[in-house]
Amino acid sequence: MSTLLKNVTNCIWHAFDSLQNNAVVHKSKLKVLTANLGTLLDLYGVEKGLDHFRSSQELTFDEFRYYLQHEVFSSLPKAVTLHIIRDYEKKINEVCWLVCRKNLVSRDKPIFSDDSVFKLFRIFCLLADLVQDADDSKHYVVVLQPSEAGIVAEQLVHCLGLRWDAADWEALGSSIGHFKWAAFLAVLEAKYCCDQQIHSKALVEAVDEVYDVFIEDIIKKGYLYKRGYLLPTMREYWCVLQPCALTYYKSSSQREQCGRIAIDEYCSVEAAAGEGKLQRFQLITPDRTFEFGSQDHKSRLQWISALRQAALVSGGAEGYQRRARAGRRGAGARREREARETKARLQHEVRARLAAEAQAQELAEMAEQDNKKLEELKHTQVELEKLLQEETQAKRDEEIVRALQARVLAEEWERREELERLQEEQNRMLEEERLKRKQFEILQAEKEAQFREAEKRLKELEREKQRLDEELRAAQEKITKTEVTAQALHVQLRDMAPGLRNGERARRAISFVPTTKSSSDTLIDVRAIRHLKVLDDDGKL
Incomplete structure (x- = not known):
């Protein structure tokens, strides 16, 4: 074993x-x-x-x-x-x-x-x-x-x-x-x-x-309808298909087995015509023909295919999955062998191509040696023609260069004249700018002199203002003193009125008023005279 x-x-x-x-x-x-x-x-x-x-x-x-x-x-x-x-x-x-x-x-x-x-x-x-x-x-x-x-x-x-x-x-x-x-x-x-x-x-x-x-090599499982042997009615069973047998149970729990149909390479499966909604097919064994039915056409095709596959792999001592594994390994080995053969063939073709290339290279070397002198003569002729063409082209290039030089020189003169013109214009503008700057400096100097003169005049006016302010303060002081003196004189005249005559009183009163040349003193004298005149006309204080 x-x-x-x-x-x-x-x-x-x-x-x-x-x-x-x-x-x-x-x-x-x-x-x-x-x-x-x-x-x-x-x-x-x-x-x-x-x-x-x-x-x-x-x-x-x-x-x-x-x-x-x-x-x-x-x-x-x-x-x-x-x-x-x-x-x-x-x-x-x-x-x-x-x-x-x-x-x-x-x-x-x-x-x-x-x-x-x-x-x-x-x-x-x-x-x-x-x-x-x-x-x-x-x-x-x-x-x-x-x-x-x-x-x-x-x-x-x-x-x-x-x-x-x-x-x-x-x-x-x-x-x-x-x-x-x-x-x-x-x-x-x-x-x-x-x-x-x-x-x-x-x-x-x-x-x-x-x-x-x-492990169990279950190819397919699901519900199917099966025709009974004694009673020709279709009953539903849970069917489990393995390479060697089709086992059917009462339910999907697979606890109560109702029967087992052996499957070998002599079994066949055919679609069957029938009435009603069921899609029928037949499992034909050497001993008996079993009739099954599914709910739809797709399910019937799947079961027919699975049963044929089970009959095909039923023989031998190895299970379905082991055979499938061996088939996958065989396919992998075949792919590897084909890859190796392809690689060997490609290597052989490469070697043959290299040999052919080497032979072609040898023939090319021989042909090159036979035609070497001819190639040298042709090369010499080509060199001479090339030199002639180069000389002709050199002359043409020289003429072109001279023409270009003349044009460049003319352009250079034009540029030089333009630059001189621009320089003259620039000098003129600089001169104008210089004159404007001198005028501006003169004007600025005059403005500064006027500013200094105005500043000097302002200072004199400030000093004059200070002087007038001092004179005003002195005049105000004199007015104050004159008012005090007038009040004193008024008091004296009032005291002297009973013993003097009207004229004499007036003259005496006037003789007591101080006389000055200032405007403020004059104002005081006039006020005093008016006051005294009133006193004189009335004859009393």
Whole structure:
């Protein structure tokens, strides 16, 4: 059963890797693992042979795989159906998962449940490759190609109802390279399932959907109407299509199985005509013809295509997804081989082209040597003609230069005359400006003299004003004194009135008034005389 060992090698390596220490595992641990594997395969005592296998107490993975192939899996019958192989794979994966579960489940922020992680682990082991470590040739690692990981991630994203970005995944795959289990699980959880809006139940259903596609090899599932064998009525069932069988249940929970139709390469599917709203088709097997119906024409076409595909891949001991994986690998290998062949062909064409170019170069060199003298003569003739043309052109250029020089000289004279005219005009304007400036200076000097004269006159007027103010103050003082004197004289005249005559009193009174040459004194005398005249006419004070 080399096929079974090949299918479960990746999960066995994970169990071996969780037990190993420095790329080897002690036989005592391997005996427990081998005994469990033998129990699953109904083989007992297969672990006892490890005591006599090799002389060391520790085995590498190559040695352990060799022992399993020749001492355990070789005891199984060669002719085993795909259903039995799939059952064996599931049990072996469960045992290996129990061994390595602690190392593979541990992470900082888990999103998937442990059951979903186990299902993703089985998908990883199905699509991954066991390769030698680049750092240590004795050590192996299980890695998943970015293209295969992208298929799983795309299926999971579609099941979650999200949008798949192929370009983003290509960039991520090119940066990471080959995916190990931890990286694969981390990318799925952190990049596509970390949204808080995604319910945990939706994650479980999405992982189950992907698990059904890759592990259970479910090509298609959905509701179909099936005609009964005894009662010719159409009843609705939940149908699940696998490469080897079409199983139908009462509901989508798949708890109550109502029947199972085996499918092989001898089965065929044909569309059938019928009455009513159902779109009918027939599944023809060697034993019986089954009639089914769907709600619409599109669904019928999808089921017919899926059933034909299941009949096509039903034979063999490998499942549908393993064949698809092998087909993808084969297509990739063919593309790489075609690329290598194209590259080799291009290199051959380049070498042939280089050889042809070398031969052409040799012929060209020979022709060049044969025509060398002719080329030299032609070159000499060309040189002479060139010299003649150069001389003729030089004469023409000389004439052109002379004409240009004459024109430039004439232009220079014109410019010189213009400059002289402008200079004369500028000198004239400077002279006029100088005269204007002298006139302005003379006028300014006159204005300054007038200003100084006016300033001098102003000062004299100020001194005259001060003098007149002083005289006015002196006159006011004299008026004040005269008024005081007049009052005193008035008092004396009043006292002297009874003993004097009218005329004598007047003369005496006048004789007492002081006489001065000033205008203010004259004013005082007149006032005094008028006052005295009044006194004289009345004859009394």
